[in-house]
Amino acid sequence: MTSSPYGTAESHDRLARVVREHAGRLAASLIQVTGDFSTAEDLVQDAVLVALKRWPQEGVPERPDAWLFTVARRRGLDLLRRQENYRRKLAQLRWPDEGEASEPDERLRLIFTCCHPALTQEAQIALTLRMVCGLTTAQIARAFLVRESTVAQRITRAKQKITRAGIPYRVPDDEELGGRLSQVLAVIYLLFNEGYLSTAGQAQSHDLADDAEWLAALLHRLMPTEPEAAGLLALIRLHRARTAARFTPEGTLVRLAEQNRSLWDHEAIAAAAALLTRAIRRRRPGPYQLQAAIVACHAEAVRWEDTDWEQIVLLYDMLLHLAPSPVTRLHRTIALRYTEGPRAALAEVEGLAPELDGYYLFHATRADLLRALDRPDEARQADRLALDLTTNPAERALLQERATS
Amino acid sequence: MKYVLLFVETEEFAAELEAMGPAERARAFGRVDEWFAAHAGKVTGGQKLRDPGTATTVRLEGGEPVVVDGPFVEGKEVVSGYAEIDVADLDEALRMVRTWPGCPVVEIRPVETGPLE
Numbered sequence: 001m002t003s004s005p006y007g008t009a010e011s012h013d014r015l016a017r018v019v020r021e022h023a024g025r026l027a028a029s030l031i032q033v034t035g036d037f038s039t040a041e042d043l044v045q046d047a048v049l050v051a052l053k054r055w056p057q058e059g060v061p062e063r064p065d066a067w068l069f070t071v072a073r074r075r076g077l078d079l080l081r082r083q084e085n086y087r088r089k090l091a092q093l094r095w096p097d098e099g100e101a102s103e104p105d106e107r108l109r110l111i112f113t114c115c116h117p118a119l120t121q122e123a124q125i126a127l128t129l130r131m132v133c134g135l136t137t138a139q140i141a142r143a144f145l146v147r148e149s150t151v152a153q154r155i156t157r158a159k160q161k162i163t164r165a166g167i168p169y170r171v172p173d174d175e176e177l178g179g180r181l182s183q184v185l186a187v188i189y190l191l192f193n194e195g196y197l198s199t200a201g202q203a204q205s206h207d208l209a210d211d212a213e214w215l216a217a218l219l220h221r222l223m224p225t226e227p228e229a230a231g232l233l234a235l236i237r238l239h240r241a242r243t244a245a246r247f248t249p250e251g252t253l254v255r256l257a258e259q260n261r262s263l264w265d266h267e268a269i270a271a272a273a274a275l276l277t278r279a280i281r282r283r284r285p286g287p288y289q290l291q292a293a294i295v296a297c298h299a300e301a302v303r304w305e306d307t308d309w310e311q312i313v314l315l316y317d318m319l320l321h322l323a324p325s326p327v328t329r330l331h332r333t334i335a336l337r338y339t340e341g342p343r344a345a346l347a348e349v350e351g352l353a354p355e356l357d358g359y360y361l362f363h364a365t366r367a368d369l370l371r372a373l374d375r376p377d378e379a380r381q382a383d384r385l386a387l388d389l390t391t392n393p394a395e396r397a398l399l400q401e402r403a404t405s
Numbered sequence: 406m407k408y409v410l411l412f413v414e415t416e417e418f419a420a421e422l423e424a425m426g427p428a429e430r431a432r433a434f435g436r437v438d439e440w441f442a443a444h445a446g447k448v449t450g451g452q453k454l455r456d457p458g459t460a461t462t463v464r465l466e467g468g469e470p471v472v473v474d475g476p477f478v479e480g481k482e483v484v485s486g487y488a489e490i491d492v493a494d495l496d497e498a499l500r501m502v503r504t505w506p507g508c509p510v511v512e513i514r515p516v517e518t519g520p521l522e
Contacts, residue, residue, distance in 0.1 A: 116495075118495055166406040166498075167494065167495045168493070168496050176496075176500075
């Protein structure tokens with residue numbers, strides 16, 4: 001299609017997006033043929049690496065999926081020389097032409113296998129990015145600021161575990177589905193947070209938030225009647241719709257209260273809220289729908305002063321009922337400040353000290369409340385504690401400013 | 406695939422079992438028997454082991470074998486028995502283990518089936 005040279009990070013992103021649309025399908029078909037997760041992963045990864053090398057010079061081919069398949073098959077025939085039965089099956093495999101009724105989308109099995117509970121969460125994340133999104137080891141390593149050899153080892157061990165421990169390639173039965181789905185959702189949400197929190201100053205890093213939204217959209221498409229999948233997609237989109245207002249041009253984090261709401265993508269907010277409403281109508285509430293509803297309360301408030309804090313506290317109460325967690329209780333106190341006042345909120349926060357003393361947001365929230373109660377010295381001290389506990393550059397800058405002001 | 410389920414006891418579990426009256430303990434053992442009966446087609450072997458106080462460990466890593474009283478790891482969790490099972494895959498093993506009514510920890514370990522694995 002286009003043959004411009006891909007030199008910039010932005011165009012690398014474009015290439016990665018093209019790959020993402022096709023790599024997972026290719027992986028799913030190859031597993032189907034060879035019955036071997038590990039071999040399929042190798043073949044797809046090889047094809048992706050060739051593509052990332054050649055497409056910048058030759059342009060993205062008209063049918064990227066067929067191109068990737070051809071490269072993977074050629075490599076497979078070579079690699080499987082000694083495994084005659086795989087080789088024969090692979091040789092017979094033909095990639096469907098465009099418009100031809102293609103096989104059902106098998107990526108759901110792929111996702112569930114990558115996120116199997118018998119794998120560590122780190123391995124689940126790395127495998128999902130590799131198998132479903134087609135990321136290279138180098139891209140994953142850069143996004144998580146770890147060494148390439150670490151990621152490579154993680155993936156190798158996970159693939160071995162899948163083969164040698166007999167982890168099946170399947171979508172779980174109805175009775176297991178709930179628990180297994182929450183693992184998948186957790187992986188996607190974690191990816192999103194990882195990407196979303198580190199937006200500033202990392203232009204070179206792969207956009208994990210974008211991958212997370214894409215994965216959530218894929219999951220929602222493949223499981224359209226699952227309200228939590230829709231809830232997670234709505235949650236991610238509601239957050240991303242406000243990205244433009246989250247940072248100053250210099251890359252400093254802007255807090256919600258101070259954000260310029262005219263920079264928000266109101267169309268995207270309305271669409272995500274509508275998606276959430278459809279999910280809620282299924283009457284199977286869950287943590288992601290509730291979190292999305294909380295974010296929707298913020299996103300739909302015209303001004304900070306218009307925020308419906310009563311509703312937010314109520315939603316937190318429901319969320320805590322479904323998924324008790326000290327971090328959620330901490331978030332609830334932030335809303336509580338506006339319904340019950342900073343004194344009541346501070347009392348709640350102090351109660352969380354035994355569990356959250358090592359969490360920067362605990363100290364940052366305390367600092368806010370202490371400031372509201374006119375106790376500036378204690379507030380500064382709490383800000384300094386928070387500063388010591390976070391490594392995120394954007395959050396550090398904000399805390400630094402407060403601790404020294 | 407073949408797996409071995411390693412049944413692991415904790416100190417708390419042993420104490421609970423100890424504190425039970427005879428009728429209650431019989432019921433607890435009865436539940437374990439029922440579990441084995443329900444999975445009879447999948448269980449291909451296994452034994453309950455005597456308490457870790459009866460274990461003897463031999464360490465061959467140095468020159469001369471060293472014989473020591475006790476299990477190979479001294480800890481709060483000890484292997485108390487094992488079962489061999491033959492099931493389709495890890496998920497089936499997980500399904501079985503989920504309803505295990507005995508000790509509180511179970512390790513699922515695939516059996517090495519051939520030199521090429």
